[in-house]
Amino acid sequence: MSIEHYLPSKKVLDNCSLFKAVAIDTWERIEFSRKTPGLRIMETTITQNIVYELRLLKDRFMHTGYSLFESRNEKANGHDILLRIIHNNHKVYTYALQAKIIYHNLGDHKKGTHLDDGTYPQLKHMVAKGKVNEKAQVDVLLEYARDEGYIPMYLLYNYIKRKYRGIDRNSGCTVIGAQFIKDKYFNNTTKDLSDKVKFSNLHPHLAFPLSKLICTMAGEDDKTILEAVGLPPDYSLTLGDPYYLRTDKEWFDIEDSGKIMELILPEPKLNIASSINNVIDVSSEGFNPKFMILVDQQGNSFG
Secondary structure, three states: OOOHHHOOOOOOOOHHHHHHHHHHHHHHHHHHHHHOOOOOOOHHHHHHHHHHHHHHHHHHOOOOOEEEEEEOOOOOEEEEEEEEEEOOOOOEEEEEEEEEEOEOOOOOOOOOHHHOOOEOHHHHOEEOOOOOOOEEHHHHHHHHHHHHOOEEEEEEEOOOOOOOOOOOHHHHEEEEEHHHHHHHHEEOOOOEEOOOOEHHHHOOOOOEEOOHHHHOHHHOOHHHHHHHOOOOOOOOOOOEOHHHHHHOOOEEEOOOOOOOOOOOOOOOOOOOOOOOOOOOOOOOOOOOEEEEEEEEOOOOOOO
């Protein structure tokens, strides 16, 4: 399995087709891991694979419309991403994406019904749990994005066995506004999100394919974009210039820096009853993006 395998053409690499291939590859990887005894897969694994494969494609195609960056921050998390898209108005819109992988109940293995739907238990994650400054991770994401003028979203890594209208392998990577999740699933009593949010609760009416951010929303006006992600029309957006990244000391260019990416992570904490893979990923203590992907719909590379 690889992203290149799902590209419609081996000669021309367009961003829309590329991110659809990313989603299909993610769907297939989760399916294989959930159906194969002894395998497990986590958010960090998928995120790193996406970055790794996108980097490979930079060498295989003469011209690509995206650039890859890695954070210099030692506290950066391997499953937090800044996706910056140069829209048709030549401004950069930044999406703060916090990845969450789908989990499946153990259920009836013989019938495979445990794969018909799934949940996102790590939406419930708390930052600084048990301390005075304890806070729901969703609030940290929302505050970070608001302070920076970015668009806060969850990036969901998915696979389900059951088929229904509007869902296919392009749903391997979907996004949903973090504000939608907070408004619909935040518990005012416990001050955190529900850990029982199902795939079927969000798809296809609230969450939509990651590729849509690139394929269609790059041509929409601000009001339409904000409405699609659950933010008010007066939300303050920071619309940057793509060229400032050349001098941004927080990020280094993965393609030209000469530095070898060492994606070494701590061992995950086990939770035996949580999923078919018997593992819950180590979630970040806030939003600290490890990678940045800059996409230009005009086909330019700004590395």
